[in-house]
Amino acid sequence: MGKDLEVRLNPRYAPVLSAQLASEVELRLLDNEKAEAFGSFFLQCFENTVSQILGEGAKTSLLECLEKHKGLKRDEMAIQVDVLRRCLKEIFGEAAIVLERMVAKQIYRRLDLDTPPEDFGVAVEQAEQAYMNATPNLLVSR
Amino acid sequence: MNETGLRELSEKLIGTEIKAELLRLFHMNPGILDTVESIARRIGRLPKDVDPEISTLVELGVLRRERFGELDVVSLNVSKDREVQKKLIALIEGGVKE
Numbered sequence: 566m567g568k569d570l571e572v573r574l575n576p577r578y579a580p581v582l583s584a585q586l587a588s589e590v591e592l593r594l595l596d597n598e599k600a601e602a603f604g605s606f607f608l609q610c611f612e613n614t615v616s617q618i619l620g621e622g623a624k625t626s627l628l629e630c631l632e633k634h635k636g637l638k639r640d641e642m643a644i645q646v647d648v649l650r651r652c653l654k655e656i657f658g659e660a661a662i663v664l665e666r667m668v669a670k671q672i673y674r675r676l677d678l679d680t681p682p683e684d685f686g687v688a689v690e691q692a693e694q695a696y697m698n699a700t701p702n703l704l705v706s707r
Numbered sequence: 708m709n710e711t712g713l714r715e716l717s718e719k720l721i722g723t724e725i726k727a728e729l730l731r732l733f734h735m736n737p738g739i740l741d742t743v744e745s746i747a748r749r750i751g752r753l754p755k756d757v758d759p760e761i762s763t764l765v766e767l768g769v770l771r772r773e774r775f776g777e778l779d780v781v782s783l784n785v786s787k788d789r790e791v792q793k794k795l796i797a798l799i800e801g802g803v804k805e
Contacts, residue, residue, distance in 0.1 A: 614731075617730075617731045617734055617735055618721060618727050618730045618731050618734070619720070619721070619730070619792065619795060620734065620792040620795070620796075622792055622793070622796045623792055623795045623796050623799060626796045626799040626800050627799055629800075630799050630800070656713065656717075656799065657713070657714060657717040657721075658713075658714030658717060658718060659714075659718060659722070660714070660717035660718050660720070660721045660722055661717075663721050663722065663723060663724055663726075663727050664721065664727070666724055667724065667727050667728075667731075
């Protein structure tokens with residue numbers, strides 16, 4: 566019997582395997598929670614930027630428009646960045662790029678990162694990675 | 708949605724990063740009454756880059772330039788800014804035709 570199979574079948578190893586499995590599951594749960602937390606963080610930065618630049622009313626109307634007419638829910642923005650970008654372009658035209666840039670700058674400033682890359686999609690991806698690596702597990706609500 | 712109207716207004720308002728930074732500065736500090744040089748310093752830009760952007764926002768009515776003694780100062784035109792915001796909201800919601 567190969568060592569690997571013996572480890573799998575032998576009840577002697579069960580507690581070790583369970584602990585490993587539990588730890589993996591816990592890590593994945595933590596990753597999911599961190600990803601959700603990043604989603605909230607992204608939304609907060611997006612909302613702050615839009616309301617600071619265009620006003621609170623315009624921010625509310627924009628979020629309603631994105632959800633009602635474009636089908637983009639608030640809590641899905643961070644995972645649907647491409648859809649968000651397309652919607653912003655449809656609504657604001659070329660000025661959407663400026664809004665994206667301002668949102669990216671706010672995200673990077675709050676995460677204490679350097680200047681964001683020009684491409685908003687890449688910027689968000691890198692910010693999420695930095696957020697996932699930097700957020701201490703204890704700060705993620707369980 | 709009146710897309711052309713909305714895009715034109717968006718372009719005038721936030722067509723450049725400097726304009727967006729100016730709007731954010733004045734919205735977060737509506738009482739600012741300052742020279743172009745000081746405003747440029749506040750947003751970390753050069754006065755020569757900021758001046759033409761301020762002029763565009765003055766043309767739109769959101770900002771105003773006034774002479775105070777020896778100084779040209781810039782401030783937020785609160786009532787006009789509210790008007791522009793209302794127009795923007797109406798355009799986003801699709802209720803206004805230009």
